Structures are given as C-alpha cells and as structure tokens.
Amino acid sequence: MGWLRDWRRRRVLRQSEADAPTWQAACDAQAVLAGLPQADQERLRRLATLFLHEKTFEAAAGLTLTPPMRWRIAAVACLPVLNLGLDWYEGWSAIVVYPGEFMARQDFTDEAGVVHQLRRPLIGEAWERGPVILSWADVLDSETATDGFNVVIHELAHKLDLLNGEANGLPPLHRGMSVRAWADIFTRAYDDFCAHVDAGEDTAIDPYASDSPAEFFAVLSEAFFETPAVLNATYPPVYAQLRAFYRQDPLLRLA
Known part of the structure; x- marks a missing residue:
C-alpha cells in the first residue's frame, strides 16, 4: 500500500503547505539549520509538513502548544532524516511536550535481581513504539546556539536507534x-x-554520552549536527560513520 501512502502525502503537501513567514520563522529560530542550501530547506519543509500531519502533538502540565511551536519542533525533528525520508520515523505517532522538566518513572534490576523503581526529572525521553517526550524550555534552549546540546535531535536519534528493537547505539545501517x-x-x-x-x-x-552505548550514539548525533568540527576533531572515524548513516555532512555548511 505504499502507493496509497505516497498519494496521501502528495495530497497533504498540496493542501497543507506552511505559509512562507511561518516556515521561515521556524527555520530562523534554529541555529542548527544555519547554512542549509535552498534545496535542502525546501525538502526539510516538505518533511516537516508531513511530520506535522502524521504525528500528534500533545501538551502536558498546562502548556499551550501553538502552531509555530509545533513547526519549530518539526523542523529540527526532520533534520536527521533530511536525506533518509520520513519512513524512518514509522512505528510511533505522538510527541508530548511539557513546559519544562518532567518526572519519569524508571525501573532497574540490581545485581541480586531485585527490581527497583526510580523517579527522576528528565528533559526528554523516547519510548520504544511510544511517544517522544520533550521539555519545551529545553527545546528553546537548544535553538539559540550550536553548543552540542539539542534535545529534539537527541530523542529522535534514540527513535532511529530503536528501529532495530532496542536502543544499543546501532541503528539499521544502509x-x-x-x-x-x-x-x-x-x-x-x-x-x-x-x-x-x-x-x-x-x-x-x-559527558552524559558515557552513560551507555545508546546515549553515546544520541549525544554524538547531537554533536554531529551541532558541533561537527568538534566531533570530527575528537573522533574522526565516528564522524565518518555518522556522515554515511545520516547522508549529510554538516561540516560543509557549518564551517
């Protein structure tokens, strides 16, 4: 039924294109999108349009989500799949946005086999076949500088990693x-x-990248898009692998 999906997407693009000022404002807010060629910006706009159509956005804890806020999240969320396609985000449908940090319950098993429950504040989370959860305050913090921190890219990298069934730092390779x-x-x-x-x-x-191989992949994906020169200088072979996986070379546009 791929033809039906493609037909629906073409229909959405014809009927639901963002007006130029809304889209431009979404792009202008994101330092990580600096230097994108016009053709890439247009492809990103189409992906973001479809992303907004195919994913549901849910506000939590009293936050009011406006259309410009959705566009700003979608623009960055689609950057990792700019040259991969939106099908890489299949299998989940919701993005939940909190005003700031949110409390999450996490279970872990100790060496004796005892299961413990822990509650701790988070700024982002990605569930297997479940939602992406974001702190809007940290989405805003991620916009203004290319400092290697971007909560949207981090959580969407986890989603790509989870395509193999578990987050282990090894997404499906081309x-x-x-x-x-x-x-x-x-x-x-x-x-x-x-x-x-x-x-x-x-x-x-x-240093959060040292937490696990899954976090290493997610944090280095942030660095790949935000501070490519730092990543390339620190771990050139990793940069080359990510360049091949994402089919992008941020060094060329952020140099």
Missing part, C-alpha cells in the same frame, strides 16, 4: 555500510570517552 566497522569504531570511541570521563577530565562532548 546497504554498503559495515555493521562490524560501525561496532568496532563506536566501541573504541566509547571506551576511550568513558576512560576520559572516569578520570574526571573535561571533555568537549557532553
């Missing part, structure tokens, strides 16, 4: 990409990064 090469390169970089963090050293990349 034909011609080697799983072994990816695993070797990311494992070496992750072990090296964790050693620096464990030694108490300052790192150019957010």
